[in-house]
Amino acid sequence: MGSTGASSGRAAQPRDRDSEGRARNARPRDGLGRPLPYGTDGVERQPEGVVRTPEETVAAAQALLDEGKPFHAHEVFEDAWKSGPEGERTLWRGLAQLAVGLTHAARGNTGGGARLLRRGAEAVQEWAVESDDERPYGIDLPGLVAWAGELAGGVERHAEAVDAADQAPRLRGAA
Template sequence: MSDAGAAAGRAAGTRDRDTEGRARNARPRDGLGRPLPYGSEGVDRQPEGVVRSPEQTVRAAQALLDAGRPFHAHEVFEDAWKARPGDERTLWRGLAQLAVGLTHAARGNATGGARLLRRGAGAAEEWAAGRGEDRPYGMDLCGLVRWARELADRVGAPGAGPVDAAAEAPRLRS
């Protein structure tokens, strides 16, 4: 959506919409996904609804995590969660929760960050236990669960401040 189209929609009291009429917030976002004022320069957003292979998903999400953009990595995982077969959805949802947990921790939301990191770790652990597989698509689920719980403990500790998303980014594959 163009900035002019978004501005016209806001002036008319309507919601930002994409070309298919779905509600979409056209505000630019920073690297952690926080909305910026209209007209500000933000980072490129991840297109929604992209169907990727698991390999492409892992590669794209890792690149975004390494760049300190876990919010955007969560969107990549969310696409997989919506597109992959039902028996894989718990896995991809858990990975999306891990990325959002890191996002909240980097934004300084310790409570939300710790909660989502633990929830995502639980989902990944549940998925692995239910299949007897802890390395789907080459990912190290045991290592991710350990990383998430350790980070949740650190960010949830009294006096803990925001974390550096790039420095804390997990390695999806060991």
């Protein structure tokens, strides 16, 4: 007869909760968002639910990408996706997917990274116009689509983790 509970003889650990009582994992994280053991020094997490202007979003995400923290950049894009105008959600969701794709590629999950890079590129493709004057918030979306395709192909061919900072895209084109 099987057991219906998950009794392993250990006392149940209380769940981590945020200030509103929602379940949140409070374990520290590394620069690629991987959980570290409690008590370990991790990378400061991005606060959730921050409403930024699009320009602030792009600047914050670029800084995190440049530091090799694409997981954290994804969280910045996710805030824009969730708080921005309905008509722009595909743009911000696609940018978040690109950041997560880079995260997976940097963690060594090259197959998952390539899939997410391609999915993100497909999502932002409709926004990818050639004219600098028409690019939303100055984001070089044609350049990002090309970057994502090249990186996806590269990680599939070589099947090894990439350096997130070295492979970070320029959101507004060449510096």
